[in-house]
Amino acid sequence: MRNVDINIKRAALIAALFIFSAFLAVPRLSPLYAQTPKTVYVKEVIDGDTIVLSDYRTVRYIGIDAPESGGLKPVEYYGIEAKKINKKLTEGKEVRLEADLERTDNYGRTLAYVYVDDMFVNLRLVELGAAVALPYPPNLKHYGELSHKMEIARKEGRGIWADVNRWVIPAEDAGRHIGLSKTVVGRVKRTEDKGFGVFLNFGEDFSTDFTVFIPANNLQYFKDEGIGDPASKYRGKVVETTGTIRERNGPSITVRHPGQIYIRR
Numbered sequence: 628m629r630n631v632d633i634n635i636k637r638a639a640l641i642a643a644l645f646i647f648s649a650f651l652a653v654p655r656l657s658p659l660y661a662q663t664p665k666t667v668y669v670k671e672v673i674d675g676d677t678i679v680l681s682d683y684r685t686v687r688y689i690g691i692d693a694p695e696s697g698g699l700k701p702v703e704y705y706g707i708e709a710k711k712i713n714k715k716l717t718e719g720k721e722v723r724l725e726a727d728l729e730r731t732d733n734y735g736r737t738l739a740y741v742y743v744d745d746m747f748v749n750l751r752l753v754e755l756g757a758a759v760a761l762p763y764p765p766n767l768k769h770y771g772e773l774s775h776k777m778e779i780a781r782k783e784g785r786g787i788w789a790d791v792n793r794w795v796i797p798a799e800d801a802g803r804h805i806g807l808s809k810t811v812v813g814r815v816k817r818t819e820d821k822g823f824g825v826f827l828n829f830g831e832d833f834s835t836d837f838t839v840f841i842p843a844n845n846l847q848y849f850k851d852e853g854i855g856d857p858a859s860k861y862r863g864k865v866v867e868t869t870g871t872i873r874e875r876n877g878p879s880i881t882v883r884h885p886g887q888i889y890i891r892r
Contacts, residue, residue, distance in 0.1 A: 808872075813865065849885050
């Protein structure tokens, strides 16, 4: 009888240890994650292309760029209007996010296409002229439709396109807008393929004049669009280039997709 009792106790102990081990093996949610709601709404609108959600994520819209509305950067033409339009479309509303190939940017912001019910917010902002379509490789899922809607908004003079000369700056003024996303217009006077990338120069001096740089590892996007040799394609043309102006031996924009360059003539 004593042996039976010992065996029963031993079996109970083994069962208890098995249950405890199984409990430890089950992944558990952290309190913060467990409290994250299944649906999220827009808590704050930062500007025309950035919002903060109720779960405290900062979301940067993919595929578009809106003029600055203040904060750490100076207010740009149509920046205040773009922020107001984004607020009207999203603030306090439940949103759904659609991801592309990259989930976050270099600043830790969530990259997303944003929807309120059936409305595609990124696209709507471009339609209204509150933002421009700007491809961010490799996140190109909706590039075609965003670009198409921008062409229509431009032709119809909506939003920023109502006064093109206030949105598009001449190449000789690019140095006054370092750190800002702008559209720069000018004639490409010289081009050079350095092997690691293609340079388009808008003056006579590569070291001081406005320059567009196309990295070699992005040239495939140009080939995909039927542009085998960007140096030849753009040489002598008057073009508009959209992107962030940086100081690199003079003002410069790095172009990673042909959608950033528009040929005027």
